[in-house]
Amino acid sequence: MTSPDALLAAVLAEPDDDLPRLMYADYLDELGNASDTARAEFIRVQCALNAQPAEVDALPLRIREKLLQHQHGRAWLAPLQARGMPLFTPRSHGQFRRGFVEVVWMPAGWFVDKAAKLFRHCPVRELRITHTTTDDHLAMCAVPDLLRLHRLDISDRKLGNITLTALPEVNERWKLQELILRACGLDDDSARVFDGLCPQLTLLDISLNRLSEAAVRELRRRHPGTVIVT
Numbered sequence: 477m478t479s480p481d482a483l484l485a486a487v488l489a490e491p492d493d494d495l496p497r498l499m500y501a502d503y504l505d506e507l508g509n510a511s512d513t514a515r516a517e518f519i520r521v522q523c524a525l526n527a528q529p530a531e532v533d534a535l536p537l538r539i540r541e542k543l544l545q546h547q548h549g550r551a552w553l554a555p556l557q558a559r560g561m562p563l564f565t566p567r568s569h570g571q572f573r574r575g576f577v578e579v580v581w582m583p584a585g586w587f588v589d590k591a592a593k594l595f596r597h598c599p600v601r602e603l604r605i606t607h608t609t610t611d612d613h614l615a616m617c618a619v620p621d622l623l624r625l626h627r628l629d630i631s632d633r634k635l636g637n638i639t640l641t642a643l644p645e646v647n648e649r650w651k652l653q654e655l656i657l658r659a660c661g662l663d664d665d666s667a668r669v670f671d672g673l674c675p676q677l678t679l680l681d682i683s684l685n686r687l688s689e690a691a692v693r694e695l696r697r698r699h700p701g702t703v704i705v706t
Contacts, residue, residue, distance in 0.1 A: 491599035494523045518544045519575025562594040584608035584616040591621040602627040617642040623649040629656035636661040640669040646676050659684040664691040674699035681705040
């Protein structure tokens with residue numbers, strides 16, 4: 477039998493691929509207890525939902541997904557909520573996608589402390605910051621694992637233009653596709669910073685900021701491949 481650590485490592489190494497996740501589900505089925513068998517089904521259901529064409533009726537799968545999560549979700553999250561683990565603080569939370577925690581809510585300072593452990597246990601693709609200070613934001617932007625995210629949401633933190641200027645420069649490790657900056661206190665002086673980010677982005681949300689219409693028009697002109705929400 478393949479070890480669970482090796483199976484999890486495969487999931488973490490290939491987060492876009494469903495096959496390692498389905499192999500992990502097969503391993504859970506072999507364990508035979510009710511919680512693991514339910515988790516195996518949950519992984520398969522969420523993977524199936526992710527692959528489901530939009531025009532296909534997914535309601536039966538959605539119902540089964542919600543039922544399994546209602547019955548077992550707390551137990552599945554519990555190891556990540558233990559003392560010293562990434563979701564230990566009540567200000568942190570995790571959401572399952574394709575059977576594993578891919579979305580996390582947490583304060584920036586907590587992410588700085590727990591990022592390495594978080595990415596050793598979860599194929600995290602999306603981070604939503606629930607609280608930060610300027611110092612915590614600067615520290616967060618220096619965490620190497622930040623580059624592995626596909627979506628980063630720093631909405632409502634009200635840090636002003638430093639929200640952008642502190643972000644690391646785009647490089648070959650930068651995976652970010654969606655950047656959500658609603659109500660961050662950005663103004664027209666921040667617009668120049670987007671030139672270094674937008675080539676990588678498919679979605680940029682800058683709604684509820686202080687950017688002028690002229691600055692937004694110029695952003696859209698310079699970055700036609702990025703959907704810019706205002």
